[in-house]
Every structure is written in structure tokens, then in C-alpha cells.
Amino acid sequence: MNTKAFTSLSKAMALGMLRDRTAVFFILLFPLMFLLLFGALFKNESTPRVEIVQIGRVEVLDSLPREAREALDDVLNVRKSDDRERALEEVRAGDVDAVVWQDGDRVRMRYSAADPTRAGNARVVVDSLVQQANIAATGQPPAYELSAGQVEDESLKAIQFFTPGLLGWAVAMSAVVGSALTLVNWRRKRILRRLWLAPVGAGSVVAARIGVNVTLALVQTLVFVGVASIPFYGLELTGHWWLSLPLIVCGTLAFMSIGLVVGARTKTEEAANGVAQLVILPMAFLSGAFFPLDSAPTWVRTVSEVLPLKHLNEAMQDVLSRGQGWDAALPVMGGLLLFAAVMTAIAARLFRWDDA
Amino acid sequence: MTTAAITVEGLRKRYGDVRAVDGVSFTVERGEFYGILGPNGAGKTTTLEITEGLRRPDEGEVRLLGESPFPRNPALLRRIGVQLQASAFFEKLSAREQIHTFASLYGVSAERADAMLETVGLTEKAGTREDRLSGGQAQRLSIACALVHDPELVFLDEPTTGLDPQARRNLWDLLRAINDEGRTVVLTTHSMDEAESLCDRVAVMDRGRVLRVGAPADLISELGAASLEDVFLQLTGREYRQ
Numbered sequence: 001m002n003t004k005a006f007t008s009l010s011k012a013m014a015l016g017m018l019r020d021r022t023a024v025f026f027i028l029l030f031p032l033m034f035l036l037l038f039g040a041l042f043k044n045e046s047t048p049r050v051e052i053v054q055i056g057r058v059e060v061l062d063s064l065p066r067e068a069r070e071a072l073d074d075v076l077n078v079r080k081s082d083d084r085e086r087a088l089e090e091v092r093a094g095d096v097d098a099v100v101w102q103d104g105d106r107v108r109m110r111y112s113a114a115d116p117t118r119a120g121n122a123r124v125v126v127d128s129l130v131q132q133a134n135i136a137a138t139g140q141p142p143a144y145e146l147s148a149g150q151v152e153d154e155s156l157k158a159i160q161f162f163t164p165g166l167l168g169w170a171v172a173m174s175a176v177v178g179s180a181l182t183l184v185n186w187r188r189k190r191i192l193r194r195l196w197l198a199p200v201g202a203g204s205v206v207a208a209r210i211g212v213n214v215t216l217a218l219v220q221t222l223v224f225v226g227v228a229s230i231p232f233y234g235l236e237l238t239g240h241w242w243l244s245l246p247l248i249v250c251g252t253l254a255f256m257s258i259g260l261v262v263g264a265r266t267k268t269e270e271a272a273n274g275v276a277q278l279v280i281l282p283m284a285f286l287s288g289a290f291f292p293l294d295s296a297p298t299w300v301r302t303v304s305e306v307l308p309l310k311h312l313n314e315a316m317q318d319v320l321s322r323g324q325g326w327d328a329a330l331p332v333m334g335g336l337l338l339f340a341a342v343m344t345a346i347a348a349r350l351f352r353w354d355d356a
Numbered sequence: 357m358t359t360a361a362i363t364v365e366g367l368r369k370r371y372g373d374v375r376a377v378d379g380v381s382f383t384v385e386r387g388e389f390y391g392i393l394g395p396n397g398a399g400k401t402t403t404l405e406i407t408e409g410l411r412r413p414d415e416g417e418v419r420l421l422g423e424s425p426f427p428r429n430p431a432l433l434r435r436i437g438v439q440l441q442a443s444a445f446f447e448k449l450s451a452r453e454q455i456h457t458f459a460s461l462y463g464v465s466a467e468r469a470d471a472m473l474e475t476v477g478l479t480e481k482a483g484t485r486e487d488r489l490s491g492g493q494a495q496r497l498s499i500a501c502a503l504v505h506d507p508e509l510v511f512l513d514e515p516t517t518g519l520d521p522q523a524r525r526n527l528w529d530l531l532r533a534i535n536d537e538g539r540t541v542v543l544t545t546h547s548m549d550e551a552e553s554l555c556d557r558v559a560v561m562d563r564g565r566v567l568r569v570g571a572p573a574d575l576i577s578e579l580g581a582a583s584l585e586d587v588f589l590q591l592t593g594r595e596y597r598q
Contacts, residue, residue, distance in 0.1 A: 199434050
């Protein structure tokens with residue numbers, strides 16, 4: 001391979017891309033904006049505490065020992081008030097979940113069914129307090145005792161989900177659009193023909209294009225992971241997070257091969273861009289880049305099996321925040337490279353030197 | 357004996373039912389300024405592209421500087437310079453960046469590329485992007501890119517189409533200077549005064565065939581015509597083309 005030709009072609013391609021402000025915005029900044037926005041919106045997605053208003057003295061709440069009270073603070077927020085009518089108004093308006101007061105030996109509770117989950121939580125919490133008090137009143141030791149311990153939390157927080165998903169979408173856009181537009185533009189402006197007449201091998205030209213896109217994808221990865229890791233967003237990286245880099249490289253090759261197929265048959269940059277978006281956006285949705293596929297219909301999950309972004313996305317989640325390593329990454333890398341090889345072979349069959 | 361710069365023997369190329377090139381033969385001597393003339397759709401560009409090695413002919417043989425352009429021959433490509441009909445420029449790059457990119461493809465230094473820009477009078481426009489160059493400036497840049505590696509043989513496809521008279525005359529001076537340096541130049545054109553003013557010999561083509569070859573003055577006297585334009589119209593007729 002001719003190093004000088006490789007370097008100058010890489011430079012020409014990189015400058016051509018970076019000077020196209022619209023492309024820079026849509027390919028680089030647009031997905032990053034989504035990360036900033038989604039990361040902030042879904043930051044505190046966990047179920048909020050149950051809020052109840054206590055009217056006057058309520059024995060089961062007031063006589064709780066301090067440590068029991070503190071443990072309860074995680075799930076229950078109790079506010080004291082003397083105005084029962086106003087408190088009931090607040091329940092009706094949905095501002096608080098329930099009102100509790102004591103009537104002789106009866107603990108009375110009124111709740112709204114506006115949010116059944118929260119209403120249920122309020123009932124369960126208050127009920128368990130009443131039952132505990134009942135057991136204590138018998139003077140007998142409890143017949144059964146619950147022994148609970150915490151396990152490692154393996155569910156994904158919002159930022160751990162959005163970072164690989166939106167990054168995969170961003171890389172797919174820059175790679176598919178990048179290779180499709182270069183191919184169409186170079187054919188239309190006859191640069192392909194001109195390069196054929198220059199003493200450079202196809203290897204240098206292809207390597208330059210891959211080099212530019214892979215560099216871009218790695219920069220995107222570092223920016224995304226960097227932004228998500230600032231304390232405000234709070235992405236925590238696990239041991240093998242750097243495996244995301246070779247994964248992204250393989251993903252870039254797979255997406256570039258899609259771009260080659262798109263660019264092989266489209267005649268104008270506008271058409272190429274349109275077709276590319278027509279491929280990328282459904283692929284991103286079906287691959288779970290924007291929201292999880294857990295509750296998606298079976299056929300959606302079946303379709304998603306053939307999409308490279310879906311596999312890249314899952315492997316990225318695994319190595320970035322699920323603490324997995326080579327076992328999760330290697331098969332996906334192999335699959336992405338195989339996909340790239342097949343699509344490139346198809347593109348080579350469809351390829352044309354000239355428009356007509 | 358030195359071989360001719362170009363020998364073309366019995367080229368044929370069909371696209372579907374259309375015989376774009378239908379048995380073309382010609383020879384260009386070293387150092388010659390050779391013109392290929394013809395109305396639109398005569399097969400000039402296809403003939404030129406086959407000769408350059410961009411397309412394979414269905415039949416026939418091409419020799420450039422004694423070598424075959426098929427299969428692609430990098431050693432031969434270093435010795436020829438090509439300006440394609442449309443200016444093949446990299447998007448969003450300045451004139452200087454264009455010629456530097458092409459220079460490095462041929463392993464030519466940046467100084468030599470800048471000197472070439474000076475030769476075609478574009479030093480002042482070096483920082484201008486390709487899409488903001490005028491038609492004449494773009495043609496000159498395109499020719500500079502074709503010449504940057506000092507080729508022995510230069511192909512120019514309609515280099516003065518769409519230029520104003522000033523730009524055309526300046527380009528003619530440039531092309532004459534290129535030829536005076538000893539390079540063989542082949543150009544296609546449908547401007548008869550251009551061919552008359554520049555070419556040592558011309559080949560008049562129509563419907564995929566070469567109708568006549570000769571020095572412009574010889575053709576005029578042979579056919580008893582007043583100018584090369586009359587020769588051209590006598591040979592190719594007056595009906596509209598494409």
C-alpha cells in the first residue's frame with residue numbers, strides 16, 4: 001500500500017466531511033444532543049416514595065423505634081397535619097397518595113386510585129405497619145420471620161441503556177452515510193475514474209475511507225462514554241469497557257458495508273442520504289437503540305436478530321456496564337465482520353463506475 | 357526506431373444496440389498535437405476513454421507509448437495525464453489541496469504542485485474552494501492536476517467547452533506551451549477554430565467512425581473548402597445532432 005497516497009486521500013476525505021457543516025451536525029452533534037437530553041430526562045426514573053399525610057396521633061407510626069423509622073424513610077414519606085379535609089382534597093388532586101388517621105383502635109386510610117401502583121404501595125406499607133403492631137401487642141414472638149439480603153443490581157439504569165444505544169445509532173449514521181455519499185459523490189464527479197487513472201491501488205483508497213470512518217467512530221465512542229461518565233449522568237464503567245473500542249471498529253465496518261450497497265445503486269447524494277436514513281432509522285428502532293425490546297412483539301425480536309446494530313448494542317451494554325468481557329464481545333465481533341464481508345460482496349456485484 | 361505515442365487498431369464498442377465506436381484506427385506520433393473532432397454523439401469521448409484505458413473495447417487494440425493499457429498498468433499510468441470531461445475534484449477542497457492530493461497520488465512533491473498552480477496562473481486562487489472557481493479557473497486547475505506528474509502523453513476531453521473568449525485564448529496558450537515542451541497532446545473538441553489553431557493533425561469522427569485524418573490546412577485544400585468548419589460540415593452533414 002502506498003502510504004503517501006493513503007495519507008493524502010484520508011486527509012482529503014476528512015476535510016471534505018468536516019467542512020460539510022450539515023453533515024457534521026447530523027452525524028456528530030445530533031446523536032450527542034439526544035444523549036444529553038435523554039440522559040437528563042430519565043435520570044431519576046426509579047419509582048418515587050409513597051407520600052402520605054398523617055392526621056393527629058397514629059399509634060402504629062408514632063411508636064416506631066427510630067431505626068425502623070429510618071428504614072421506612074426510603075419508601076415512605078410521612079407529613080403531619082391537623083386538617084383532614086384539606087388532606088383529603090390533596091389525595092383527590094393526586095398531590096399525595098393517602099391520608100391516615102386513627103379512630104379509637106381503628107387505623108383509617110383513604111387513598112386515590114389514580115396511580116394503582118402507588119396506591120397499592122401505600123396500602124401495603126401501612127398494612128404491614130399495622131400487622132407488626134398487632135404481633136407486638138400479642139406479646140408472643142412472631143411465628144415466621146423474613147430474612148432479606150440485597151443482591152447485586154443487574155438491571156440497567158437509563159444512562160447505561162442510552163449510552164450504547166445512541167452511540168450505536170450515531171456510529172451507524174456516520175458509517176452508512178459516510179461510505180454511501182463518498183461512493184456516489186466520487187462516481188458523479190468522476191473521481192472514481194480519475195483515481196483509476198492514477199497509479200494508486202484500490203487498497204489505498206479503501207483503506208483511507210475505512211481509516212477515516214473508524215477514527216471518527218472511535219472519537220464518537222470516547223466522546224459519548226466521556227459525556228455519560230460525568231457525575232451528572234453517572235455512567236459507571238466496568239472492567240472490560242475498553243472492549244467497546246474493537247466492537248465499535250467491527251460495527252463501523254458492518255455499517256460501512258451497508259453504505260456501499262446503498263451507494264452502489266443510488267445516483268445522487270440526496271437519494272443516497274434518503275435511502276441511508278430509510279435503512280438506519282428503522283434499524284435503530286428495531287435494534288433497541290432508543291428503547292428496550294423486552295416488551296416488543298416476537299416478530300420484532302426475530303427481525304432484530306439479523307440487524308448488526310442489535311448485536312452491537314447488546315454487546316456494548318455487556319462490556320460497558322454489565323461487567324462482561326471477551327465472551328460477550330468476541331462472537332459479536334465475528335458476526336459483524338461476517339456481515340460486513342457478505343454486504344461488501346453484494347455491493348461489489350452491484351457496483352457501477354458511471355451513472356448511466 | 358521509437359514507437360508512436362498512440363496506436364489504435366480497429367476499436368469497436370457497443371452499448372446495447374448502439375455502436376458507439378465502430379472500427380476506429382489512428383496513430384499519434386510523439387510530440388504531436390492531435391485533435392479528435394466530431395459532432396455530439398460521434399463517439400469521441402468513448403474513443404478517448406478506451407484509449408486511456410478506462411473502458412475495454414469489444415474488439416481492437418490500443419498501444420500507449422508501446423504498452424497496452426489493459427489490464428491496468430500503474431507504470432504506464434505515471435507517464436500519461438488525463439483531464440476528464442467533467443472536472444473531477446474532491447468536494448470542499450481548495451485549489452491547492454486538490455493539486456496536492458493529486459500530486460501525492462503520483463509521489464510528486466508539494467513544491468512541484470505549487471509550481472504547477474503558478475504555471476496555470478492560479479496561485480492567487482490557491483485557497484479558493486473548487487465550487488467557487490469560475491469555469492475557466494476550474495478547467496485550468498483540472499489541466500494542472502493532469503500535468504502535475506510531468507506526463508509524456510496528455511489527454512484533454514473538451515477542455516475549452518463553456519469558456520469565454522478570453523479564458524479560451526489563455527487556455528490555448530497554455531496548451532501550446534505544454535506541447536512545445538515536447539509532450540504529446542490529444543484533445544477532443546467541437547470547436548473548429550480551436551482545432552485549426554492548435555492541432556498538427558485532426559481526425560474527423562462521426563457515427564463511431566473516423567471519416568478523415570490530416571493536417572487542418574491539407575484537409576481544407578483537399579476538399580476545396582474555405583475553412584476547417586466547412587470541411588467538418590461537408591464530412592458530417594448539417595442535420596441536428598442530439
